[in-house]
């Protein structure tokens with residue numbers, strides 16, 4: 001069942017440069033208890049979408065429902081949601097205890113004893129029990145983050161909304177807090193919508209991911225789905241690090257011709273590509289970890305190893321042949337010398353072929369959601 005239904009929702013802002021459409025007819029069903037991440041580059045409309053769910057932005061068109069209730073005109077504090085902001089938005093003149101209890105005093109009729117009990121219980125859960133009488137200015141970034149999350153949890157909302165909550169923390173703390181937030185989500189099973197521009201965060205924390213670009217949904221799926229079956233070149237490029245390798249190609253008699261290489265497609269892949277609108281303007285895509293370095297293969301591509309990087313247990317090979325360049329990730333135990341020639345192939349199960357003009361992935365069948373009913377939007 002959908003906890004949140006976003007039905008054909010649009011947001012326009014008026015600016016000096018005219019009207020900006022920040023979110024364009026987005027439809028999406030967010031399931032009860034799931035951790036859904038909205039990811040996309042800067043300006044793609046992530047925060048705007050989240051803020052419309054929170055009630056912090058008016059909706060220009062469409063409908064948002066939380067449970068059965070249309071919330072378009074319901075004030076933020078009456079929506080059953082709690083939001084954690086990037087800058088934490090703690091009240092500086094209040095202690096941690098007061099910050100955490102303020103919302104409860106305002107929106108519930110709990111007596112002060114019950115409020116204190118809940119604040120202390122949540123503070124224990126967040127590991128900030130000994131900070132309750134401190135002011136936010138006297139806390140580290142990580143501690144402030146915990147207070148901000150604790151303040152959201154203590155209200156026992158139906159929905160948590162997170163707007164880049166970890167982006168002000170250093171890398172190590174960010175990693176730690178990721179695990180913490182996941183633990184809390186699993187414990188509380190509260191529906192969570194999480195905005196980030198960090199695809200690693202999205203891939204590691206989420207049940208499902210929505211990828212936004214220019215205010216429209218590019219794909220909705222599990223982390224495994226968007227990684228293995230990107231609906232289009234934008235998603236393929238955005239998800240995965242380092243990025244997928246892309247080459248302009250054309251298809252002739254089942255062979256993809258690039259500027260510096262040829263690649264024979266498996267018959268069923270060639271068939272799928274032929275059923276698209278073009279065979280001339282194609283882009284072959286292959287992830288760095290899927291390129292197979294294999295001098296023994298029948299018909300390898302051969303390129304020069306320009307740069308070799310060791311990173312932890314991986315080696316990154318930067319190869320070139322004429323204008324074509326490949327990034328390859330292989331096991332760190334493999335031995336190579338810069339300047340040597342490397343022979344490699346593309347395993348057919350990992351090859352993607354995109355329409356050069358629309359970007360559509362011609363070799364996977366991943367439906368982009370078009371409406372908000374649970375069956376199609378959450379396929």
Ligand SMILES: Nc1ncnc2c1ncn2[C@@H]1O[C@H](COP(=O)(O)OP(=O)(O)OP(=O)(O)O)[C@@H](O)[C@H]1O
Nearest residue numbers: 013015020022041042043044045046047048049197
């Ligand atoms: N209050 C506003 N007035 C006018 N335009 C706005 C306003 N807020 C956002 N926009 C515009 O709407 C678009 C989407 O912005 P939004 O902040 O939702 O993107 P985002 O994906 O969250 O970006 P970021 O990752 O940089 O926060 C952008 O073009 C932005 O400039």
